[in-house]
Amino acid sequence: MGTQFHLKAACPSKIDRHAVNQILEGIDASMSTYRARSEVSKLNVLGGAKDWYPVSKDLLHVLKTSLWIAEESGGAFDPTVGSLVEAMGFGVKQPSSNDLDNIRSTARVGYRAIRIRLDPPGIRMIESRLLDFSAIAKGYAIDKVASLLSKRKCSDFLVFLGGEVKVRGRRSDGQLWQVAIESPLDGKPVGVVRLRNRAVASSGNYRNYRWINGSRISHLIDPRNNSIVEDVPDLVTVILPSAELADAYATALFIVGISRGLQLANRYQIPAIFGSVQNGSLTWQVSNALQETNDLELR
Helix, strand or coil: CCCCEEEEEECCCCCCHHHHHHHHHHHHHHHCCCCCCCHHHHHHHCCCCCCCEECCHHHHHHHHHHHHHHHHCCCCCCCCEHHHHHHCCCCCCCCCCCCHHHHHHHCCCCHHHEEEECCCCEEEECCCCECCCCCCHHHHHHHHHHHHHHHCCCCEEEEEECCEEEEECCCCCCCCEEEEEECCCCCCEEEEEEECCCEEEEEECCCCEEEECCEEEECCCCCCCCCCCCCCCCEEEEEECCHHHHHHHHHHHHHHCHHHHHHHHHHCCCCEEEEEEECCEEEEEECHHHHCCCCEEEC
8 A cells, every 4th residue: 555554463373464464455456546457446447437337345335434424524525536636646647737726627526426336336427536545445454454353352453554553452561552643843743642442543734745836735635626724734633443434534624624623523523633733833622522531642
């Protein structure tokens, strides 16, 4: 998946590295837009075929979850954002233009053009769309690895993939797992989240971005046309039992902005942290579900 993977686990028998690698390789082969023969790349080449197209259970699951979160977030999270990702230069190809308004007006985005079939697993598009699962695939992969470890009766573990983390049980010293919260100012730890049987995912605009006509554009692209978010955060961290949902909601809450993001987090009881840099100073806002715990420590 073009990133680092780390696993630490206490298990009654030796971890089957091949089984873990199979999970990661299988999801990458299905959902990577950087692999021309991946399942999602083949779908995107179809150009909006209106007939049912068979897909794997993994891809159908992630697409189904993505469409649900797209609806809940009012389109802030959208698995059909691929044409915008490519046009802005965050995908495989070079940016098509430096005219941001033209890019947005010509991109074909909209999750409601997608139809899914559960049995047999299938997908069809009412209109042409380019799928992109970059904001959810890593979390899904982590959940699948964690499920494998649980089936092998591993009592305590930590799974890390490209910045997303899922844990079970405790560390070898008996303490709860601690995951650092990174500062958007300099990337240094500014706090910790103490976890047990939870996943953590973050989205930020301070690492992966490019300049278009003098404006700094984040790789976290808002797929909603004509929507302007005034209070865009610099970092959002989400804590949930599912790494897949934490991964996707971190993106959705980032894109809708701090005010709307806090409303969504409080409505769905999502533990979330919003970090914002103003005049060189870092401020935090925390959702109600996280305030009610002692799991977060910010400096």
